[in-house]
Amino acid sequence: MSVVGALDGVFAWLVVAAQTVLPESLRPALQQLREIPGLSVIIVVAALLLTGMAVSNMAGQWLVDQSNRLFSNIPIVKSIYSSVKQVSDTLFSSSGQAFREAVLVQYPRAGSWTIAFVTGRPSGEVADKLPDDMLTLYVPTTPNPTSGFMLLVPRTDVRELGMSVDEALKYIISMGVVAPPATPARPASPTAASTSAPTRQS
Template sequence: MKKYILTGLLVWLPLAITIWVLKNVVGTLDGVFAWLMVAAQAVLPSSLHPYLNDLQRIPGLSVIILVAALWLTGVAVTNMAGQWLLNQSNRLLSNIPIVKSIYTSVKQVSDTLFSSSGQAFREAVLVQYPREGSWTIAFVTGKPSGEVADRLAAEHVTLYVPTTPNPTSGFMLMVPRTDVRQLDMSVDEALKYIISMGVVAPPPHAAKAGAPTKTATSS
């Protein structure tokens, strides 16, 4: 009986967690949408209040509005007028005390991570951490620059070493390029491997033509 209960749990647990996550995300968006509707009632005529109340009762409407808003924003900033408005808003926010520190830092990180031409989080590698002989999966986020790069002799790469099973926290390392071993697995496969604590291993990949099977590490 215990065997069958565990088997049933393994079948239903992924679905239950998926539904729970989606429910919380949609609930948060619905809460923000409801707050916006309440704020709109303060400035709009009272004749429109019943319609705003009806909109709050539509489940999932906030998700549709969010996707539509993101799409319209993306379309708007692809022309000259949209780019001008975006530049002006960036300039305005960058001149407000306290706000500029947060906004500028977040914008730089988001531009680096989500840029289609960026190299951050495009490559999964193996690195020895936290001591020699122990290996973990890390993600290449770039190369050291500025004063840090001037003080490093050989070619170094900047790595993000995520924790398990929560990959949103981790450590930043700057290690010589020769001390990392490139992996053929994708970033998504590496994340699954980390989150599952090594249980969900990615399928074997064919070795790249002409590529060495491993890189020599420093002694």
């Protein structure tokens, strides 16, 4: 219910902002909308459905392409937008392999745990400077998983999770509200097996 409360709070703030710019005759109606519990959730769901319907046809795709071109030509904004878009396209592509598995790791201090994603193993010069059996992890922030931290940690410091990558992302985005059902930890993944003997440069 905390997510619903947060959405209601944002919706209430938007109503208050709208009341300051709209004619006074419309303010009572806006106030009535503000007092309807759960209306913010309905609006968010409707907006998502309409957005999905819009981008699924040619006209909607054209608008998306034009907005991408617009943001890509604005100084300063284009560097931030292109970086975020590249990261999100890579991480959340349905055919992407950026995230191999979800794990638990102690971060930002010992005794404090967070969900991370295995992205591979260190390679090149970085691998030469580190002990064997190290993993590269991505620790996303919440509720926006497109930003986060990269960690290089020993395999022994990681606890595997039975949940899928999609379930872990939902858990992170919902700030822990949408918890996946308890499942036993998966056996050692092909990623771990294939990376158990890293190649070092001489």
